[in-house]
Amino acid sequence: xxxxxxxxxxxxxxxxxxxxxxxxxxxxxxxxxxxxxxxxxxxxxxxxxxxxxxxxxxxxxxxxxxxxxxxxxxxxxxxxxxxxxxxxxxxxxxxxxxxxxxxxxxxxxxxxxxxxxxxxxxxxxxxxxxxxxxxxxxxxxxxxxxxxxxxxxxxxxxxxxxxxxxxxxxxxxxxxxxxxxxxxxxxxxxxxxxxxxxxxxxxxxxxxxxxxxxxxxxxxxxxxxxxxxxxxxxxxxxxxxxxxxxxxxxxxxxxxxxxx
Amino acid sequence: xxxxxxxxxxxxxxxxxxxxxxxxxxxxxxxxxxxxxxxxxxxxxxxxxxxxxxxxxxxxxxxxxxxxxxxxxxxxxxxxxxxxxxxxxxxxxxxxxxxxxxxxxxxxxxxxxxxxxxxxxxxxxxxxxxxxxxxxxxxxxxxxxxxxxxxxxxxxxxxxxxxxxxxxxxxxxxxxxxxxxxxxxxxxxxxxxxxxxxxxxxxxxxxxxxxxxxxxxxxxxxxxxxxxxxxxxxxxxxxxxxxxxxxxxxxxxxxxxxxxxxxxxxxxxxxxxxxxxxxxxxxxxxxxxxxxxxxxxxxxxxxxxxxxxxxxxxxxxxxxxxxxxxxxxxxxxxxxxxxxxxxxxxxxxxxxxxxxxxxxxxxxxxxxxxxxxxxxxxxxxxxxxxxxxxxxxxxxxxxxxxxxxxxxxxxxxxxxxxxxxxxxxxxxxxxxxxxxxxxxxxxxxxxxxxxxxxxxxxxxxxxxxxxxxxxxxxxxxxxxxxxxxxxxxxxxxxxxxxxxxxxxxxxxxxxxxxxxxxxxxxxxxxxxxxxxxxxxxxxxxxxxxxxxxxxxxxxxxxxxxxxxxxxxxxxxxxxxxxxxxxxxxxxxxxxxxxxxxxxxxxxxxxxxxxxxxxxxxxxxxxxxxxxxxxxxxxxxxx
Numbered sequence: 075x076x077x078x079x080x081x082x083x084x085x086x087x088x089x090x091x092x093x094x095x096x097x098x099x100x101x102x103x104x105x106x107x108x109x110x111x112x113x114x115x116x117x118x119x120x121x122x123x124x125x126x127x128x129x130x131x132x133x134x135x136x137x138x139x140x141x142x143x144x145x146x147x148x149x150x151x152x153x154x155x156x157x158x159x160x161x162x163x164x165x166x167x168x169x170x171x172x173x174x175x176x177x178x179x180x181x182x183x184x185x186x187x188x189x190x191x192x193x194x195x196x197x198x199x200x201x202x203x204x205x206x207x208x209x210x211x212x213x214x215x216x217x218x219x220x221x222x223x224x225x226x227x228x229x230x231x232x233x234x235x236x237x238x239x240x241x242x243x244x245x246x247x248x249x250x251x252x253x254x255x256x257x258x259x260x261x262x263x264x265x266x267x268x269x270x271x272x273x274x275x276x277x278x279x280x281x282x283x284x285x286x287x288x289x290x291x292x293x294x295x296x297x298x299x300x301x302x303x304x305x306x307x308x309x310x311x312x313x314x315x316x317x318x319x320x321x322x323x324x325x326x327x328x329x330x331x332x333x334x
Numbered sequence: 335x336x337x338x339x340x341x342x343x344x345x346x347x348x349x350x351x352x353x354x355x356x357x358x359x360x361x362x363x364x365x366x367x368x369x370x371x372x373x374x375x376x377x378x379x380x381x382x383x384x385x386x387x388x389x390x391x392x393x394x395x396x397x398x399x400x401x402x403x404x405x406x407x408x409x410x411x412x413x414x415x416x417x418x419x420x421x422x423x424x425x426x427x428x429x430x431x432x433x434x435x436x437x438x439x440x441x442x443x444x445x446x447x448x449x450x451x452x453x454x455x456x457x458x459x460x461x462x463x464x465x466x467x468x469x470x471x472x473x474x475x476x477x478x479x480x481x482x483x484x485x486x487x488x489x490x491x492x493x494x495x496x497x498x499x500x501x502x503x504x505x506x507x508x509x510x511x512x513x514x515x516x517x518x519x520x521x522x523x524x525x526x527x528x529x530x531x532x533x534x535x536x537x538x539x540x541x542x543x544x545x546x547x548x549x550x551x552x553x554x555x556x557x558x559x560x561x562x563x564x565x566x567x568x569x570x571x572x573x574x575x576x577x578x579x580x581x582x583x584x585x586x587x588x589x590x591x592x593x594x595x596x597x598x599x600x601x602x603x604x605x606x607x608x609x610x611x612x613x614x615x616x617x618x619x620x621x622x623x624x625x626x627x628x629x630x631x632x633x634x635x636x637x638x639x640x641x642x643x644x645x646x647x648x649x650x651x652x653x654x655x656x657x658x659x660x661x662x663x664x665x666x667x668x669x670x671x672x673x674x675x676x677x678x679x680x681x682x683x684x685x686x687x688x689x690x691x692x693x694x695x696x697x698x699x700x701x702x703x704x705x706x707x708x709x710x711x712x713x714x715x716x717x718x719x720x721x722x723x724x725x726x727x728x729x730x731x732x733x734x735x736x737x738x739x740x741x742x743x744x745x746x747x748x749x750x751x752x753x754x755x756x757x758x759x760x761x762x763x764x765x766x767x768x769x770x771x772x773x774x775x776x777x778x779x780x781x782x783x784x785x786x787x788x789x790x791x792x793x794x795x796x797x798x799x800x801x802x803x804x805x806x807x808x809x810x811x812x813x814x815x816x817x818x819x820x821x822x823x824x825x826x827x828x829x830x831x832x833x834x835x836x837x838x839x840x841x842x843x844x845x846x847x848x849x850x851x852x853x854x855x856x857x858x859x860x861x862x863x864x865x866x867x868x869x870x871x872x873x874x875x876x877x878x879x880x881x882x883x884x885x886x887x888x889x890x891x892x893x894x895x896x897x898x899x900x901x902x903x904x905x906x907x908x909x910x911x912x913x914x915x916x917x918x919x920x921x922x923x924x925x926x927x928x929x930x931x932x933x934x935x936x937x938x939x940x941x942x943x944x945x946x947x948x949x950x951x952x953x954x955x956x957x958x959x960x961x962x963x964x965x966x967x968x969x970x971x972x
Contacts, residue, residue, distance in 0.1 A: 076494070
């Protein structure tokens with residue numbers, strides 16, 4: 075039976091076929107032609123994927139070629155130019171006037187003030203009731219239409235118990251209840267899976283806030299005890315706000331950015 | 335316990351390939367068309383199916399990998415140890431653990447997203463959910479890249495390990511590197527292990543098989559072991575140690591007497607002492623190899639004492655030389671015998687023997703009287719046996735004579751005839767002598783025998799043995815025979831009748847037609863007379879085309895100008911133009927006509943048709959035109 079490295083052993087004993095190297099050289103020479111033929115003939119989804127991959131390859135190749143070229147040529151050294159140096163055709167211009175400086179300062183202050191309430195997702199599309207709540211028909215003849223089912227992802231607290239089914243107006247299906255969110259720290263650029271504590275505000279409507287509906291732009295409170303943040307005074311921070319950045323009903327998960 | 339076959343483990347694809355494979359499979363094997371206006375349950379089902387299909391595929395493939403790779407606890411400890419040495423048990427288990435985790439994760443993802451998809455109320459939402467699900471599963475696989483790579487390498491190496499049966503009779507070779515273990519195994523079995531002058535040529539275990547006493551034996555060749563403590567040993571040496579530790583085999587400790595391996599005799603003895611604990615319970619033989627270079631007797635006193643010490647301890651020392659092959663067979667027989675005895679001993683001591691022993695009973699016949707009854711051996715057999723041993727020349731066979739004489743040999747059976755007068759052996763036997771047929775007198779009783787035969791024949795005939803069998807046919811056959819008879823009669827009558835009809839008179843045979851042509855055609859004289867009456871000059875018309883030439887002339891003509899038809903040179907009455915040139919003007923036309931005829935036949939012949947009217951289609955519904963999706967191309971060619 076062929077044991078261990080029988081292929082290498084055979085090669086060492088008997089060498090290669092007489093035309094082996096020739097064949098290999100020719101095969102490698104043919105590679106380019108084969109590839110181009112394949113690329114021309116492929117159609118359909120396969121072709122799309124192939125062309126995408128090939129495009130990426132080509133970009134890389136071009137980059138390396140460019141890098142090699144750069145190495146051989148001389149380039150302008152940016153560090154040598156002093157700061158504030160201005161090209162000849164701009165020498166005649168006046169510097170910034172004091173008035174302008176003042177107005178800039180005021181604008182800056184205003185921005186900073188507004189910046190306190192800055193959120194990563196400032197504007198969101200408002201979700202109408204028909205979109206978020208689906209009408210459920212009940213009754214013997216299915217005529218009554220006072221029940222609503224939430225079609226978006228929602229959060230219900232720990233001690234949540236449904237109202238008796240006969241009286242509950244808003245149905246929040248179990249399949250759409252989420253407890254955890256993937257929260258990204260904007261500075262650390264790291265993502266953690268943290269449990270949700272509650273929904274703070276839903277920008278579309280206060281009704282959604284009370285129901286706990288989570289859509290894009292909702293501000294939620296998450297349990298950050300995992301991160302081990304500490305206040306100046308030495309207390310451990312365990313709850314922080316985060317804003318949802320995706321459409322959870324389309325993706326099946328809640329992605330949020332921590333509001334620092 | 336599952337039976338593992340190391341050579342049949344499924345190929346572990348790389349992460350990228352795995353993803354491509356599964357996704358393209360999903361795209362091909364699930365329906366692809368969906369529209370916004372379909373009913374929502376249909377849309378949901380469509381996308382759920384894709385998610386489930388992908389999940390199922392991943393699950394199946396990963397389960398296959400997990401079951402195919404051997405669990406280190408389930409296999410023989412020899413293999414478990416060997417795999418630990420080669421692949422690191424921890425790493426191996428971790429890799430398989432990771433794959434298991436990935437499988438569970440993928441299952442969970444699939445479940446979750448299918449649950450979510452039930453609440454999808456639009457095509458866009460369901461599509462996004464499916465995209466998220468597939469993406470998540472593929473990310474999980476992408477993270478397993480390292481494990482998959484590692485497992486693929488393990489699989490490749492594992493499939494090339496030699497199949498060593500740990501339970502059968504085995505001889506194990508061990509010793510320093512370069513002492514001659516691989517040469518020994520090459521000599522004794524058909525294994526072709528590389529033998530080179532540098533140390534550690536053999537880097538792993540090799541197995542060879544040989545036969546002895548009608549049994550199959552394994553011979554295992556190990557890489558050389560150096561003399562240092564167990565912790566310092568590298569992977570290659572550890573393989574040898576593993577084999578020594580786990581295989582219950584006869585150990586052949588090979589030593590190099592001539593010290594050509596680069597290690598002195600003392601070092602080799604030191605190594606022997608160090609690994610002695612591994613030889614417990616195993617029959618051991620010390621093989622003093624390379625004795626063609628230096629014999630033990632040539633060694634100095636101290637070295638010889640070492641060997642004597644070995645003998646004293648009870649290990650047999652055998653001198654061998656794999657180059658001159660002396661002592662090799664001796665080692666083999668000694669080792670095999672010792673191992674067999676050892677195995678039998680162990681079996682006797684074990685528990686299983688009792689079950690068999692109870693049922694075994696050797697029956698000896700009881701003596702009925704005191705008479706000695708020795709076996710009877712005929713004289714010839716004894717003589718022959720003696721002859722076999724003494725090796726007397728046998729009588730000369732015909733074959734020997736044939737070989738001697740070569741081409742001149744003639745088979746001459748008459749020399750063996752037993753006649754009263756031996757000089758008559760080669761006489762020719764006449765056929766008739768004094769008016770009598772010799773063959774009649776071959777046998778003195780020939781007349782009597784002939785009469786007996788004839789009588790017998792008469793009796794037989796009288797008994798009716800030669801009568802044709804009575805028709806055992808039934809009514810049907812009788813009817814058919816009658817009918818056939820009638821048909822035959824009718825046929826004959828019809829022939830006679832038609833002969834009588836004589837509508838066209840007596841028919842001439844075709845051969846006679848030629849003679850009649852003359853009467854039907856116009857005579858030369860008549861033609862010329864009529865033309866001169868009309869006013870044409872008809873003198874000197876011997877060369878005209880209507881002149882009938884005698885046969886020989888026309889024949890000659892035909893042969894000279896082989897293909898020229900020249901209907902001018904021929905008159906109709908003498909010879910008809912052959913059919914293939916009739917109606918054609920000249921040679922050029924004939925050629926063209928011939929080529930046209932051949933061309934017309936080409937297509938027919940190529941398609942294997944019987945003739946130009948054969949339009950039979952062998953396959954009315956070819957599979958390649960009617961089956962499958964219309965991917966690229968039309969129905970004509972798909």
